[in-house]
Amino acid sequence: MESTRNQLIKLLEQNQDKYMSGQELSKQLNISRTAVWKHMNELKKDGYVIDAISNKGYQIKQLPQQKLSSNTLHWGLHTTWLGQELMHKDSISSTQTLGHQLAVKGAEHGTVIIADQQTGGKGRMDRRWESDNTKGIWMSIILKPKLLPHHAPQITLLAATVLADLIQEDIGITTAIKWPNDVLVNDKKVAGILTEMQAEQDQIKYMVLGIGFNVNQTSDMLPDHLQDIATSIKMESNQSWNQRELVQQLLHRFEDRYDQFIKTGFSTIKTSWESYGYKLGETVTISTFNQQRDVKLIGIEKDGALRVETLNGEREILYSAEIHW
Structure with missing residues (x-):
């Protein structure tokens, strides 16, 4: 309500x-x-x-110029279900953690948690996500899709296409998507997606989709170990961006893309993802089961898995792999 x-x-x-x-x-x-x-x-x-x-x-x-709050984010937000329940925090350990807590307590589909800064932001494989600043978009979305659990990776890929469209079409910066969950500009990471879920064998109970998006950081704000691999849209465009407007554009785009996906399936998302696919057609080194080898990236499957070709021409489908880009 x-x-x-x-x-x-x-x-x-x-x-x-x-x-x-x-x-x-x-x-x-x-x-x-x-x-x-x-x-x-x-x-x-x-x-x-x-x-x-x-x-x-x-x-x-x-209107407030930059301040984020549940009030300012609702002004101008014309979604039907996404973000109608929205919780804003000045500082939090992780929006993902709070997302799980709220979902367990029965939070509605489309609930959004957003923070000015995270002190314990996390990425895929328990890696730290540097978000202890107020210059990015740090948010999680609670979703309750009527999907089988093995279709959950499609939601990650869907979110990546939404971010790529936002950056390329609304901001005007060429972008790419690195499988499975990173959005890049000029070969550097500008946004990442973390999808976690609670599920039974035949149904998803809930998903928490985390999005970290570097917006107005300057290079001196990035730790030394990220200088060569991370960036922000301010660094790439030489201008600052209104974070409230970007959050709203992101939510509008996500709701439209999600509703389309639920109605028509993954094929449109697959086509969009592959149009942004990073290094598709190129040979990279991957690690699977502690074994490294070179493969050519071909595309993604309809379930979101990565399709590759080995050096002897055999096609393989990968559901989990560490790619050494």
């Missing part, structure tokens, strides 16, 4: 060219005028400039 605060934000957004009286807002939201006044004060704390005139009402005069 949509919160009263979210309903208020939508009413003010839809009527931002005029004043809305406290009585009118009270009636539409089914709350007292005192409650309306309290909600307005909370919006002011988030940086909204609100004009309040007796016998006339309230009108938003200016």
Whole structure:
């Protein structure tokens, strides 16, 4: 059920060219005028400039420029189900950890957890994700798809195409996707995806999809060991970006792509992913079962597995491998 605060934000957004009286807002939201006044004060704390005139009402005069909060993220968010329940934290160990806790307690499909910074951000294979700063997008999405567990990797690949489209189409920077979960710009990692789930043999109970996206970091903010392998869109474009707007664009794109996937299947996602596929057609070294060998990357299967060709021309399907790029 949509919160009263979210309903208020939508009413003010839809009527931002005029004043809305406290009585009118009270009636539409089914709350007292005192409650309306309290909600307005909370919006002011988030940086909204609100004009309040007796016998006339309230009108938003200016929106917060950069501040992230559940209030500012809902203003301008026109999704149907994704992010309607949204939790924002100034600082947290990991949005993934909180995502699991909320999912176990019955959080709704499409719940979003986002933090200004993470002190214990994590990536694939328990690697640390450097997110102890306020310059990136650190978020997790709770999903409850009616899919068999072996189809879960498709959601990771779907999310990668959403990020790639956002970077290439909305930001204007050429990008690539490195199997299975990294988004690259100029051969450096700009975003990563971590998908975790709880499932039974024949059904997914829930998934927590984590997204780490380097937005406004400068090179001096990256640790020494990441200088040659990581980047941000600010470093690549020489300009700063509005993180609130990027979060909303990401959520809009993800909801559309996810709904399409549920209706029509993985084929469109597969085509999109392969159009961004990093080093497809090239030979790389992989490690499987502690054994290294060279293979050519061919594409992905309909279930999201990696399709490769060995040096003697045999085709193989890999569900797990460490690729030495």
